[in-house]
Each structure stands twice: as C-alpha cells, then as structure tokens.
Amino acid sequence: MSARAFEAFLTRIYVDAAARARFKADPRAEAQAAGLSDEECAALENTDWIGLEMAARSLACKRKLNRKNHPRNSFSNTLENLFTTIFARFGGN
Amino acid sequence: MNTFADKIGLGWRANLAAGIFSHLDRIDLLEVIADDFFDAPRREIRALQTLAAQIPVVLHGVGMGLASTVPVETKRLEKIARLVEQVRPQFWSEHLAFVRGGGIEIGHLAAPPRTVDTVEGAAENLSRAAAVTGSKPVMENIATLIDPPGSTLSESAWISGILASSNCDLLLDLHNVYANGLNHGYDPNAFLRQIPRVRLRVIHIAGGKFISAPDGSQRLLDDHLHDVPDPVFSLLEEAAALSPNPLTVILERDGAYPSMDCLLAQIDLARRALSRGRARRMVAEEVLA
Numbered sequence: 001m002s003a004r005a006f007e008a009f010l011t012r013i014y015v016d017a018a019a020r021a022r023f024k025a026d027p028r029a030e031a032q033a034a035g036l037s038d039e040e041c042a043a044l045e046n047t048d049w050i051g052l053e054m055a056a057r058s059l060a061c062k063r064k065l066n067r068k069n070h071p072r073n074s075f076s077n078t079l080e081n082l083f084t085t086i087f088a089r090f091g092g093n
Numbered sequence: 094m095n096t097f098a099d100k101i102g103l104g105w106r107a108n109l110a111a112g113i114f115s116h117l118d119r120i121d122l123l124e125v126i127a128d129d130f131f132d133a134p135r136r137e138i139r140a141l142q143t144l145a146a147q148i149p150v151v152l153h154g155v156g157m158g159l160a161s162t163v164p165v166e167t168k169r170l171e172k173i174a175r176l177v178e179q180v181r182p183q184f185w186s187e188h189l190a191f192v193r194g195g196g197i198e199i200g201h202l203a204a205p206p207r208t209v210d211t212v213e214g215a216a217e218n219l220s221r222a223a224a225v226t227g228s229k230p231v232m233e234n235i236a237t238l239i240d241p242p243g244s245t246l247s248e249s250a251w252i253s254g255i256l257a258s259s260n261c262d263l264l265l266d267l268h269n270v271y272a273n274g275l276n277h278g279y280d281p282n283a284f285l286r287q288i289p290r291v292r293l294r295v296i297h298i299a300g301g302k303f304i305s306a307p308d309g310s311q312r313l314l315d316d317h318l319h320d321v322p323d324p325v326f327s328l329l330e331e332a333a334a335l336s337p338n339p340l341t342v343i344l345e346r347d348g349a350y351p352s353m354d355c356l357l358a359q360i361d362l363a364r365r366a367l368s369r370g371r372a373r374r375m376v377a378e379e380v381l382a
Contacts, residue, residue: 003162003210006243008195010206015199043206043243050306051239051276055203058238058314063200073129075140077107085111 009034009044014056015063024049096375098339099367101360104153104346105144112353119357122149124343127185128156131172138179145180151295151341152176152185154230158192159222160205160255162214170225177226183341186231186264186295187222189215189252202235206243207251212258219259231295232256233264236272236315248273249287256292263288266297267328268321272313281324285331293336298325298363299345317347321359326366333370334377342367 009031013020023030023044031041102122103113113120123144130141144150157169177185190202191211205211223229234252246254256263265288267281274281300319303311321344333340342363346356 003206003208003214004194007162007191007205007211008197010203010242011191011194011197011199014203015197040243047242048240050308050310051237051312052242053307054304054312055237055239059199059201059203066200073105073107073126074133075107075137078110078140081107082111082114 005035006040009036013052014059017056020052020056024052097333097371099333099342099371100149100339101342101344101363101367102149102151103344103356103360105150106346106350108348108350109346109353109356112356116353116357117148119360120148122151122183122341122343124151124153124345125180125182127152127154127173127176130176131169138176141180145182150180150182151343152180152182154185154187155202156192157187157218157222158190159187159218159230159232160189160211160215161191161194161218162210163191163194165218165221167225170222173222174226177228184231184295185226185228186233188233188235189255190235204235204237204239204241206241207246207248208244209246209254212246212251212254215255216258219255219261229259229261231262231264232259233266233295233297234269234273236266236269236301238276238312238314240277247287248277248279249284253287253289256289261292262294263292264295264297265293265332266299266315267325267332268297268299268301268315271322271324271328272301272315276312281328282331285328285335290335291337293332294338294341296329296332296340296342297345298329298342298359300325317345318349320351320355321362326362329363329366330370330373333367334373335370336374340367 013023027045028041031044100121103120105123105125154173157165159165188202191205192199270281270284298321299317300321301313301315302319304314305311344359
C-alpha cells in the first residue's frame with residue numbers, strides 16, 4: 001500500500017466525522033478496510049486521539065470560516081474597509 | 094544597532110488597509126495571501142501591482158499542499174506562476190503541509206506523516222514548482238494540534254530533509270514552533286539549533302490561545318487572533334543570534350484586529366528582539382575572529 005493511500009486515509013478521518021468515529025471504535029479494522037499495511041495499521045493504533053479530535057474540530061472551523069469569508073483581502077474589500085474607517089473617524093454613518 | 098539588513102513587515106489584510114497606508118514609514122514590506130488573487134479580475138491585479146509599486150511585497154500561498162506524496166496540481170502552479178509574473182514579489186512562500194488526499198479537500202493546512210516518503214514527495218513537488226514558476230518557494234513549518242500519525246522522523250529532521258533535498262530556504266513560523274513544542278513536548282530552543290540556520294531567511298510571528306482538550310488538558314491553538322506572546326519574541330532573539338542571513342520578519346494577524354498602534358508596538362518589539370539577537374551574534378563572531 002502506498003504512502004498516498006495513507007495520506008488519503010488521514011484526510012478522511014480529519015474531515016469526515018462518521019469515518020473518524022468508526023476509526024476510533026476499531027482503528028485496526030478501519031485501517032485494514034482501507035487496504036493499509038500491517039505496519040501502517042500498527043502506526044494508526046498509536047494515534048494521538050486527543051490531538052485528532054482537536055485537529056478535526058479546528059479544521060472544521062477553518063473550512064466554515066473560509067466558505068464565509070472568501071475572497072478575504074480583495075481590493076474591493078479594502079476600499080469598503082477604508083471608507084468604513086474614514087466615516088467612523090469623521091462621524092459619518 | 095542592527096547591521097544585518099533585516100526587515101520587518103505585516104500581513105496585508107483588507108481590514109488593516111487604512112492603518113497600513115498611514116504607517117508605510119514603519120513597515121518594510123507586506124505579505125499578500127496569493128490565493129486571494131488567483132482568480133481575481135484584472136482590476137484587482139492592477140490594484141495589487143499598484144500596492145507593490147509603493148512598498149515591497151511578498152506572496153504567500155496557502156493551498157498547494159506541497160509536503161505530500163500527492164503531486165501538486167498543475168493548475169495551482171500555473172496560477173502562482175502567473176501572479177509572480179504580474180506582481181514581481183521579492184519571493185513567494187508556501188507551507189510544509191498537505192491539504193488534500195484521495196480526492197478530498199481538507200480545507201486548510203494539515204501536517205502530513207513525517208516520513209522519508211513525504212520528504213521525497215515534497216522534493217518532487219518543489220522541483221515541479223520551480224520548473225513551472227521559475228523560482229523556488231520559501232517553505233514554512235506549520236502548527237499542528239495532532240502529532241501526525243505514522244511519523245517516523247522528528248519535526249526538525251523532517252524539515253531539514255526537505256530543505257536539503259529541495260534546496261529551498263526556510264520560512265520559520267516561531268509561534269508554530271512554540272505551539273508544537275508545548276503541544277508535543279519538545280524544547281523550541283533546541284528545535285532552533287537542530288534546523289539548518291543557513292536556510293533560514295524568513296520568520297513569521299503571531300499569537301494564539303489555549304483551548305481545552307476533551308481530557309481536560311490544554312493545547313495551544315495557532316489562530317492568529319491574538320497578540321504575539323513574549324516567548325515568541327524570545328525565540329526571535331534566539332533565531333537572530335543563530336542566523337547568518339538577513340532576515341525578513343512578518344507579523345501575521347487574521348482577525349480580532351487590535352488598533353494599528355498595538356500592531357506597530359508588536360513590530361517595534363520584534364525590531365528590538367532582532368537587535369538583541371544580532372548584538373549577541375556580533376559578540377560571538379568577534380570572539381571567534
């Protein structure tokens with residue numbers, strides 16, 4: 001099994017809560033079902049479980065934020081912010 | 094006095110535009126998120142070119158996923174190549190991260206397993222990036238809340254391996270070093286001494302917050318929403334004492350924006366930390382001479 005499949009497995013458990021729950025319930029079975037090697041399955045059994053949950057939550061927040069705020073720093077946004085600043089400074093609405 | 098031609102800049106954010114334009118005399122350069130302009134209309138590119146004519150600009154990519162066994166997408170390389178050609182930044186940078194696997198987008202930077210395979214994958218991706226864009230990116234270490242599963246190399250050995258095999262320089266994010274050190278139990282100062290100092294060209298400084306883990310413990314989240322903590326300035330001094338190269342230091346802030354005075358005060362603290370480190374380096378060089 002390739003390193004690329006291992007990265008694909010990590011991606012799935014980072015973004016998919018159901019896949020992550022299955023993995024936590026039975027790490028070896030889930031890794032084997034993905035076709036990973038014995039060595040890779042053993043490595044995954046030693047996962048930093050607390051870190052996995054925290055990282056998954058953090059990544060979910062970032063995805064939500066990115067969807068809401070894209071594009072973030074365009075110059076049309078810059079102009080809008082400049083006008084907001086100017087009006088705030090000089091008492092406009 | 095700092096005689097190393099070090100520079101200190103700020104991440105370009107639309108919300109900070111008024112403050113930045115009012116204080117260009119205290120900011121040496123701006124770091125622009127490249128991905129914000131990949132599919133931008135012509136007028137946006139012209140505006141970015143105008144900005145780059147006023148103050149030195151560097152481009153910072155966030156979506157390529159170069160530290161991976163998955164080949165980087167050609168269309169993304171072509172987009173950064175086009176933007177580099179249009180803006181002519183002093184350099185461009187990206188992250189030692191993977192962002193997709195098995196056709197799924199993670200949506201942000203994730204730490205890949207630190208293995209020989211990902212060192213080789215990163216080297217191949219960086220070679221392709223250089224071929225398409227005509228220049229190599231400066232590569233940044235990332236913060237990670239999880240110790241990447243399947244890792245066989247330490248973080249410093251993994252980073253050193255990628256820099257050596259790709260001949261790329263390092264953008265060292267000191268808050269990421271600080272956070273990973275706290276979260277995964279290593280000494281950030283020892284980490285600084287383990288990475289190749291001759292590769293160190295650029296430094297990020299930022300802040301974060303402690304978040305509670307399900308077991309009641311705490312980990313430091315690198316959120317760029319808080320002021321730079323004192324230990325990061327100490328690490329900056331240490332990096333300046335170690336590095337033989339001129340350094341470009343960039344303050345990153347992605348939200349919960351404080352006053353411009355507050356950001357400028359952090360830039361001033363960074364200048365002082367750099368000066369202290371450079372003074373130590375000069376003393377050490379004189380002793381050796």
